[in-house]
Amino acid sequence: MANPKTDSETATPERALRLAQDVLELEADSVRDLVKRLGDDFIRAWEICLACRGRIVVTGMGKSGHIAGKVAATLASTGTPAFFVHPGEASHGDLGMITGEDAVMALSNSGETGEVLTILPLIKRLGVPLISMTGRPDSTLARAADANLDVSVAREACPLNLAPTSSTTASLAMGDALAVALLESRGFTQEDFARSHPGGSLGRRLLLRLEDLMHSGDAVPAVQADTPMRNALLEMTLKGLGMTAVVNEERQVLGIFTDGDLRRSLDRQLNVHNTPIRDVMTPAPRTVNREMLAGEALKLMETQRINQLLITDTNGRLVGALNMHDMLRAGVV
Structure with a gap:
């Protein structure tokens, strides 16, 4: 496979450094912008997760799916049982993993991802609460959710404004914010963290005698x-x-x-x-x-x-x- 062409006039170390700085500044701004949006919907999402007697089932497609997997892992390791379900597989049997005591968190920047929308009626039929994390508060997914976490960004850090960059960073940060808020509310301690990380250095320090x-x-x-x-x-x-x-x-x-x-x-x-x-x-x-x-x-x-x-x-x-x-x-x- 041929390498992408390079423009010798723009492919310089100085330009690469400027682009990298721009990316970090744009993504940092995207995360900072989330702070002013934290309000009733965030509290509702927090209440849903805190009241959930089962597990938080996190789903998303493509890059949002990768972020959803990390959000599920962070929740699970900080005291909120959670796991990731691929939306494409969910409509082919994996939806059976969701019980009436669970809650669902769906990530989609557009809020119109076909694989996610396909399973919405099934989620509603189960009667479980739905939290959405989208970049479009007026999208189908956001309107169907009990709580929508607005992770919209002014623009992607990609110079073409196409590749998910700022949007995925914002979603990741919002997931962390929710996980940490839940962690403290549950009284999660170092010892609890160690019990879910027995293979790590901290786990061994806190569990081994x-x-x-x-x-x-x-x-x-x-x-x-x-x-x-x-x-x-x-x-x-x-x-x-x-x-x-x-x-x-x-x-x-x-x-x-x-x-x-x-x-x-x-x-x-x-x-x-x-x-x-x-x-x-x-x-x-x-x-x-x-x-x-x-x-x-x-x-x-x-x-x-x-x-x-x-x-x-x-x-x-x-x-x-x-x-x-x-x-x-x-x-x-």
Whole structure:
């Protein structure tokens, strides 16, 4: 396939930069213009979504369909159950996905998209509320809706005023505005967000607890206070956490010996064969419980500039350990 022709007189870096700046300014203006249109229809759309006992079924064709898919995803991830249905498929069986407890949101810049208008009678027959998002408040779709979100734009950012650019940006922003308004109204929290994003870093920080990440049992490096440094170093090497806990006979934590403590000991030219670990350990280290969230533990480690944590039970007995590498492997960092 041949490349589109280029006009050597206009195809310059300076012109490309000016066009890009124009696009961003036009799209930013289109979004700003939406603010003054927020009113009764937006509140009605918000009320419909808030009262919906089922799901918000979002639909749209072409570029509006792509935006509709994103709007549905944003709603679903912020506490408002939603999914996308292709309008062309809806009239061939997928309309069965919509129940009487759902609400429908239809996106069409013209408000006259044939595939969307085809399913309007079926939506009305189901008796579910309809929210439209159009660029023409007098269109067929807007008039049929219980609430119409006006996303009209002065012009597209495309120099030909043809390709959906400003209009799709405006629709996307309006969808975000509705989703965020609903988010706050539902009391949606970080923990709720994490539960719907368990695979993300935030989800792992807010859902994982130290008991899910820590080394336990024989994998925890631990020596008693009278252990020679040499033996403590062997324990550190064997367990591979860059430290060892120092405990008493009841496994209550007395101190910790880390790579940093080792460097300081070597600077003092201590004899590693006969110096007991109690003389070189860091006494009374910070310990945490196994129920602590990984995100809280990470913040603690960053604030106190430590790379390892000892986990103890309510009696101060050592039950686990982890280091920053464990956080990295778990995707918490």
